[in-house]
Amino acid sequence: xxxxxxxxxxxxxxxxxxxxxxxxxxxxxxxxxxxxxxxxxxxxxxxxxxxxxxxxxxxxxxxxxxxxxxxxxxxxxxxxxxxxxxxxxxxxxxxxxxxxxxxxxxxxxxxxxxxxxxxxxxxxxxxxxxxxxxxxxxxxxxxxxxxxxxxxxxxxxxxxxxxxxxxxxxxxxxxxxxxxxxxxxxxxxxxxxxxxxxxxxxxxxxxxxxxxxxxxxxxxxxxxxxxxxxxxxxxxxxxxxxxxxxxxxxxxxxxxxxxxxxxxxxxxxxxxxxxxxxxxxxxxxxxxxxxxxxxxxxxxxxxxxxxxxxxxxxxxxxxxxxxxxxxxxxxxxxxxxxxxxxxxxxxxxxxxxxxxxxxxxxxxxxxxxxxxxxxxxxxxxxxxxxxxxxxxxxxxxxxxxxxxxxxxxxxxxxxxxxxxxxxxxxxxxxxxxxxxxxxxxxxxxxxxxxxxxxxxxxxxxxxxxxxxxxxxxxxxxxxxxxxxxxxxxxxxxxxxxxxxxxxxxxxxxxxxxxxxxxxxxxxxxxxxxxxxxxxxxxxxxxxxxxxxxxx
Numbered sequence: 132x133x134x135x136x137x138x139x140x141x142x143x144x145x146x147x148x149x150x151x152x153x154x155x156x157x158x159x160x161x162x163x164x165x166x167x168x169x170x171x172x173x174x175x176x177x178x179x180x181x182x183x184x185x186x187x188x189x190x191x192x193x194x195x196x197x198x199x200x201x202x203x204x205x206x207x208x209x210x211x212x213x214x215x216x217x218x219x220x221x222x223x224x225x226x227x228x229x230x231x232x233x234x235x236x237x238x239x240x241x242x243x244x245x246x247x248x249x250x251x252x253x254x255x256x257x258x259x260x261x262x263x264x265x266x267x268x269x270x271x272x273x274x275x276x277x278x279x280x281x282x283x284x285x286x287x288x289x290x291x292x293x294x295x296x297x298x299x300x301x302x303x304x305x306x307x308x309x310x311x312x313x314x315x316x317x318x319x320x321x322x323x324x325x326x327x328x329x330x331x332x333x334x335x336x337x338x339x340x341x342x343x344x345x346x347x348x349x350x351x352x353x354x355x356x357x358x359x360x361x362x363x364x365x366x367x368x369x370x371x372x373x374x375x376x377x378x379x380x381x382x383x384x385x386x387x388x389x390x391x392x393x394x395x396x397x398x399x400x401x402x403x404x405x406x407x408x409x410x411x412x413x414x415x416x417x418x419x420x421x422x423x424x425x426x427x428x429x430x431x432x433x434x435x436x437x438x439x440x441x442x443x444x445x446x447x448x449x450x451x452x453x454x455x456x457x458x459x460x461x462x463x464x465x466x467x468x469x470x471x472x473x474x475x476x477x478x479x480x481x482x483x484x485x486x487x488x489x490x491x492x493x494x495x496x497x498x499x500x501x502x503x504x505x506x507x508x509x510x511x512x513x514x515x516x517x518x519x520x521x522x523x524x525x526x527x528x529x530x531x532x533x534x535x536x537x538x539x540x541x542x543x544x545x546x547x548x549x550x551x552x553x554x555x556x557x558x559x560x561x562x563x564x565x566x567x568x569x570x571x572x573x574x575x576x577x578x579x580x581x582x583x584x585x586x587x588x589x590x591x592x593x594x595x596x597x598x599x600x601x602x603x604x605x606x607x608x609x610x611x612x613x614x615x616x617x618x619x620x621x622x623x624x625x626x627x628x629x630x631x632x633x634x635x636x637x638x639x640x641x642x643x644x645x646x647x648x649x650x651x652x653x654x655x656x657x658x659x660x661x662x663x664x665x666x667x668x669x670x671x672x673x674x675x676x677x678x679x680x681x682x
Contacts, residue, residue: 197661205287208290210290211291215508216298227511229504230515231511231515231564232271233249233412234265234267235412237408239518239522249264256279261276267411267412268412268414269414275565277498282495284659285495285655290654293569294643296510296567296637296640300531300533302533305341305534306338306341306342306344311554311631311637311638312517313337313338313541314359315554317330317334317431320431321430321599322370322371322430322431323370331355335353335354339352345642346360347362347366359628361625361627362675363620363624363677369617369618369621372621373618373625374593375619376437376625377598377606380449381455387449389427389428390425390603391426391427393422393425393436394432396432399555400416400417400558401416401554404553407553410560410561413564418559426604427605428599429599432557432632436633439557439633443493444489451489451583457593467480479663489578492648492651493578496577496647497571503647504565504567504571505566508568510566510567510640512635514553517553520532525552554634555634556634558635562635570627572626572627572630572644573642574647576622576623576626576627577623577650578649578651580619580620580649581648581672582652582656584672585670585682587619588615589616590614590616593618616673624641627642645675653680
């Protein structure tokens with residue numbers, strides 16, 4: 132005869148009885164509740180807390196103190212001096228200030244009341260005032276209220292300052308603009324043909340004579356091998372493009388081959404005055420024409436289209452996924468799990484950690500760049516500046532343009548090709564509807580690449596390096612050693628200066644944007660120091676200026 136207990140399907144073993152089960156503690160409750168419910172025993176009864184209430188309270192206090200200490204550190208930083216180049220005050224008609232999508236007269240100069248409505252909204256910060264901005268067409272401004280958003284990790288967006296951009300009439304502005312004109316004309320030239328192409332030779336020669344040019348000048352001259360490149364040592368080694376824009380990307384259960392949809396040769400816009408003026412007023416000039424064949428990036432046009440369609444962390448996510456597959460030697464030597472025989476990185480110091488870092492830092496860098504764009508500098512885009520050049524040289528207006536710009540040979544080449552001095556744009560919409568300085572793509576690049584340097588070994592030599600063929604249909608082996616740090620720096624510059632190839636930014640926008648993003652990332656990394664349980668003593672990384680910083 133079965134006992135009452137046996138009839139219920141239970142066992143007489145103490146460890147499996149209800150009373151015995153309760154003696155197992157909270158962990159057993161969690162692990163076994165599904166089984167008990169399935170057996171019809173109902174919900175498990177609660178037992179003693181898994182964490183001592185006193186310890187929970189102490190943890191709460193420690194968490195508060197940690198956050199408070201980080202916030203206090205930023206509060207005690209002296210306020211950055213936000214200096215402008217003075218152009219907005221110098222030119223009452225705002226010919227040297229950002230005004231795209233507002234109302235413009237026939238010279239392409241902003242209507243005073245329209246510009247005043249923008250400044251009023253930016254001055255007050257009231258959401259309702261932004262709804263009163265007087266636009267010139269249907270195109271809307273890009274998120275000007277982002278300039279007021281706070282950042283809760285690292286430095287607040289208003290905490291950091293950047294140097295002012297070159298002024299309208301300066302040699303620096305002339306050099307920025309001459310380089311952008313040359314980049315537009317050189318869009319079709321394959322990067323691996325720069326050493327032999329006559330157009331590239333002409334561009335290098337003219338920029339060598341520019342007193343305001345700040346790009347690389349080996350031995351005091353601009354040379355084809357380093358033309359249109361960034362400033363770091365890694366930028367000047369190997370192919371123009373970073374390996375992270377060519378190598379296959381391990382993407383979950385598949386592999387992403389980095390062949391991209393690119394635009395057709397000669398696919399340029401805003402070359403006529405009517406189309407230029409319409410776009411300044413918020414209109415449109417058509418849509419891109421695409422190459423029928425996907426290609427590996429091989430020239431300035433391809434790169435410009437890549438940074439037209441990318442999302443904020445895409446290039447750096449791809450680089451991260453490539454690096455994560457290279458094994459422990461590719462990780463930063465300070466990674467605490469490199470010294471563990473029983474654990475590996477995951478939520479902290481693993482893939483989840485670094486991917487999250489890039490997203491957080493990208494968001495903070497974007498907000499910091501938007502603050503500088505809208506509330507400090509309001510620099511006009513290259514397409515708008517080219518309109519001033521065109522009107523001046525055709526006699527429609529008179530502007531204080533620098534002699535090195537007015538005498539540049541690139542302008543005569545351009546006029547011979549299209550009959551205007553306007554900048555041929557790679558995008559039919561022209562530049563985005565937010566100010567030029569600093570470049571947001573560059574700020575994100577600076578932040579994300581800095582995050583990757585904190586996680587990966589900068590001196591690790593990449594295996595199986597490649598270079599694109601001139602037609603972009605294949606990848607060819609590249610034999611010289613290329614390091615993670617150098618190729619990350621190059622990736623950041625490719626993205627920042629790739630926007631210049633499209634005509635939407637100047638060199639100074641990109642270089643200062645990179646520095647701003649780097650400063651944001653370093654600030655966040657400093658705040659995180661001490662937040663980890665692992666035996667972590669900090670990481671050392673190399674900044675864009677070549678100096679090292681330990682965080």
